[in-house]
Amino acid sequence: NPTGDPPCDDVEKVVASLLEMNNGNFIVSIVPLYPDGDAKLVMFDQYGGILQETILHYDENYEVATILLDEWNGTMNAFMILCNMTENNAVIMHSYIFDDATTSEPKEIWRKEFTETRDLYVYSDRILIDKNGCRTFMFEFSEYPDVPPIDYYPIILKIDANLNVISEKEYESEELNNSNMPYCCFTYSADSTQYYYVSYNSTEPPYGYFMNVFDMDLNLTEQIPFVSDPPIDLQSFGGNWSQNPYDGKIYGLGNKYDIYTLKDRCAFKIDVENNKVNCLRLTTTPEDVRVDNAVGTNLCFMPNGDIIGQAAYNTDLWFQFKPDGYWIYMPVFDSNMKKKSEWYYTMGINYNQHIFNIYPTKDNGVILLGRIRFEMGEELFWEPYIFKFPASAFNPDNIEEAHAHNLHLAVAYPNPGGDILNIRTGLRNAVLSVYDINGRKIHEQEITDDVTSVDASNWQSGTYVWKLGMRNEELGMKEVETGKWVK
Numbered sequence: 424n425p426t427g428d429p430p431c432d433d434v435e436k437v438v439a440s441l442l443e444m445n446n447g448n449f450i451v452s453i454v455p456l457y458p459d460g461d462a463k464l465v466m467f468d469q470y471g472g473i474l475q476e477t478i479l480h481y482d483e484n485y486e487v488a489t490i491l492l493d494e495w496n497g498t499m500n501a502f503m504i505l506c507n508m509t510e511n512n513a514v515i516m517h518s519y520i521f522d523d524a525t526t527s528e529p530k531e532i533w534r535k536e537f538t539e540t541r542d543l544y545v546y547s548d549r550i551l552i553d554k555n556g557c558r559t560f561m562f563e564f565s566e567y568p569d570v571p572p573i574d575y576y577p578i579i580l581k582i583d584a585n586l587n588v589i590s591e592k593e594y595e596s597e598e599l600n601n602s603n604m605p606y607c608c609f610t611y612s613a614d615s616t617q618y619y620y621v622s623y624n625s626t627e628p629p630y631g632y633f634m635n636v637f638d639m640d641l642n643l644t645e646q647i648p649f650v651s652d653p654p655i656d657l658q659s660f661g662g663n664w665s666q667n668p669y670d671g672k673i674y675g676l677g678n679k680y681d682i683y684t685l686k687d688r689c690a691f692k693i694d695v696e697n698n699k700v701n702c703l704r705l706t707t708t709p710e711d712v713r714v715d716n717a718v719g720t721n722l723c724f725m726p727n728g729d730i731i732g733q734a735a736y737n738t739d740l741w742f743q744f745k746p747d748g749y750w751i752y753m754p755v756f757d758s759n760m761k762k763k764s765e766w767y768y769t770m771g772i773n774y775n776q777h778i779f780n781i782y783p784t785k786d787n788g789v790i791l792l793g794r795i796r797f798e799m800g801e802e803l804f805w806e807p808y809i810f811k812f813p814a815s816a817f818n819p820d821n822i823e824e825a826h827a828h829n830l831h832l833a834v835a836y837p838n839p840g841g842d843i844l845n846i847r848t849g850l851r852n853a854v855l856s857v858y859d860i861n862g863r864k865i866h867e868q869e870i871t872d873d874v875t876s877v878d879a880s881n882w883q884s885g886t887y888v889w890k891l892g893m894r895n896e897e898l899g900m901k902e903v904e905t906g907k908w909v910k
Contacts, residue, residue, distance in 0.1 A: 436460060438792040438807045441782055442492040442499060442520075448474065450524055451792065452490035452501065453807050462487040464501065466524035469786075471809070475524040481505060481516055488513075491549070492520070495556045495584065501526060502550065504562075511537040515560070517586055532586045535578070549721075553615050556584030559641075561609035561620065577620070579609075579641045592641040599635050599643075610666045610673060617644075619673065619693075634693070665721040667730070670758050674722055676732035688734060690756050703760040706752075706849075706873050723781045723789055729763065731755050731789060731817065733781045744775060744796065744803060750834055751778050751791075755817055764819050765849040767834045773797055776808060787814040822903050832904050833891050839909040842880040847873060850891060854900065857908075858888045884910050 439454045450466045466475040479490065485505035493500050499520035506513045516529035551559040560580045577599065581590040599622040609620045618637040636645040666673050675691040690703040723731040734752050751768040768791075770776050778793035788811050795808040815821055816828045825831070833848035846855055848870060855875055857866040859882075866877055870891065887908045892900040 436805065436807050437779060437794050438809060439489045440492040441780070441790065441792055441809075442494060443782075443785055444499070444522075447785075449790075449809075450492060450499070450520065451807075451809060452492055454487050454489055462490060462503070464490075464520065464524050464526065467809075469811070471811070477524050477526055479503060479518070479526065479529075481529055482507075484509060485514070491560075493550050493552055493558070495552060502558075502560075503529065504560075513537075513562075513564075515580075530586075532582060533580060533588055549609065551609070551611055551618075553611070557589070558582050559618065579618070579637065581641060590641050592637075594643070599633075599646075615639075665724075667722075667724045667758065669724060669726070669728065672758065674730060674758075676722060676734060676754075688752065688754070690730075690732065690754065690760065690762075692758075692760055701760055703756055703762060705754045705756070705762060705765065721780060721782070723783050725783055725789075725814065726787060728757050729755050729817070730757065731781065733768075733778050733791065735777070744798070749775055751776060753817075753830070762849070764817065764832070766817065766825065766830045766832065767847075768830055769834070770795065770829060784811065788812055789814070789817070831906075833906075835889055835906050835908045840879070841910065842878070844877040844879045844887075844889070844908055844910075846870070846875045846877070846889065846891070848875075848891065848904070849873065850893070850903070852894065853903070854892045854894070856890045856892065858890070859883075860886055879910055882910055 436453050436455050439452045442450045444450065444466075447469045448466055449469075450464055453463050453465055455462060462479045464475075464477045464479065465473060467473045479487075479501070481487075481503060482505075485507050488504045488506055491502045491504070493502075501518045501520055503516040503518070504513070505516065513535045514531055515533040517532050518526040518529045520526055549561065551561075553559075558581070560582075562578045562580070564576055564578060576593065576595055578591065578593045580588065583589050599620065609618065611618060616639060618639075618641070620635045620637065622633050622635055634647040635643060636647065638644050673693040675693065677689060677691060688704075688706040690705055692701040692703075694701060723733075725731065732754050735749075749769070753766040753768055755763045755765065757763060768776075775796040776793060777796070778791050780792040782790045782792070784790055790812075791808075791810045793808050794805050796803055796805050798804075810828075812828050812830070813824070816825050816830055818824065819832065822832065832850055833846055836845050836847065844857070850870055853870040855866070855868055855870055855877070856864055857877065859865050865882070865887075868875065868877070887910065889906055889908055890902055891904040892902050895901050
């Protein structure tokens with residue numbers, strides 16, 4: 424966790440993929456968002472110390488869309504997905520990764536030529552790998568014509584363990600219910616006999632989400648409209664969902680909302696056999712908080728059955744660069760769709776964090792991948808960001824451990840604020856107390872909802888301390904959260 428001004432340059436970068444090595448070290452791929460930056464692999468130890476950086480080069484005419492990492496049969500691999508905007512083609516290059524994070528010379532394993540003379544973009548950040556070492560890639564290409572609408576279409580590519588292409592299918596958006604869904608909505612069935620891809624029909628009735636089912640030869644075999652139980656609007660169901668390796672079911676994290684209200688954060692469990700989507704409502708959202716979509720491609724499935732997600736809260740503040748008012752929401756729920764706890768991760772007053780992915784580690788920890796934004800002088804900069812939590816940090820009974828890793832059970836917003844102080848928390852049977860700068864208690868009330876709003880219109884401008892306490896029969900009132908709020 425950065426404590427001062429981190430090193431930076433003027434090229435935005437993101438952490439694209441992570442690979443955990445058998446010796447406890449990690450390798451991540453770093454991808455520039457602009458073509459004049461270097462793509463590279465970085466190896467670091469379990470304490471965050473950088474051990475090796477390897478610059479990846481291919482051809483100056485190609486832009487790196489992403490670099491995906493995987494391991495098969497003890498061999499570590501890097502797949503570079505590149506686009507040539509001038510000549511309208513895309514390629515996949517493969518390199519072996521050695522134990523010191525250096526790589527073999529890249530070898531081209533796939534190329535796609537496009538006939539349209541348009542700007543070309545490709546999105547993909549997941550590899551599906553089966554027990555035979557066959558990899559399947561789902562790309563969503565976007566061609567930006569001079570006149571809208573933008574055309575999206577997916578390509579599914581399958582290669583064998585020897586990196587030879589064995590199947591490739593290209594679909595028009597109309598074939599997949601006018602798909603404009605993220606590439607991360609693509610996964611296997613529990614027994615790896617089918618592929619699933621979620622799409623959304625927004626152009627003509629019946630509107631709604633569909634599960635597109637493909638056989639192992641990538642042929643579209645079925646399209647299942649989703650019916651939720653209870654009925655809800657599944658808008659924004661895209662993103663941050665994947666198959667649970669422990670029960671084989673597919674889980675997601677997204678929003679339910681309509682055009683007249685803001686969004687509620689929900690977890691989803693997909694019952695493909697019965698064409699149902701079970702929904703767990705995680706939060707309610709007041710009018711003054713914008714809940715953005717979940718980003719990233721996966722949920723974090725823990726061996727004890729816990730499922731941990733991550734999503735951005737209040738992106739309005741993020742775009743305004745107000746780090747003290749912006750946080751990452753991390754719910755914990757189980758496979759029975761019961762919420763166990765919810766956490767708010769923040770880096771404090773100096774940084775915005777934009778998290779892309781969340782991974783479990785071999786020692787039952789949790790890793791976040793993303794980037795941070797910070798100020799130096801009058802300029803804003805971005806840097807790749809990786810943070811590891813121990814599994815014990817998500818135990819509500821060990822709040823000191825959580826606080827040591829910047830996890831909190833409650834947050835105050837907006838901060839600085841005005842006439843209203845809002846406290847958001849998943850805790851119940853808690854008591855909120857507010858103190859002025861002289862330590863005098865000026866407010867107290869029970870916590871009964873996700874958001875408790877306090878009328879601060881008669882308070883003087885200044886800094887206040889808020890505290891949440893939980894009643895304990897043996898210990899009395901136990902403080903579990905505290906923070907400062909500025910009016």
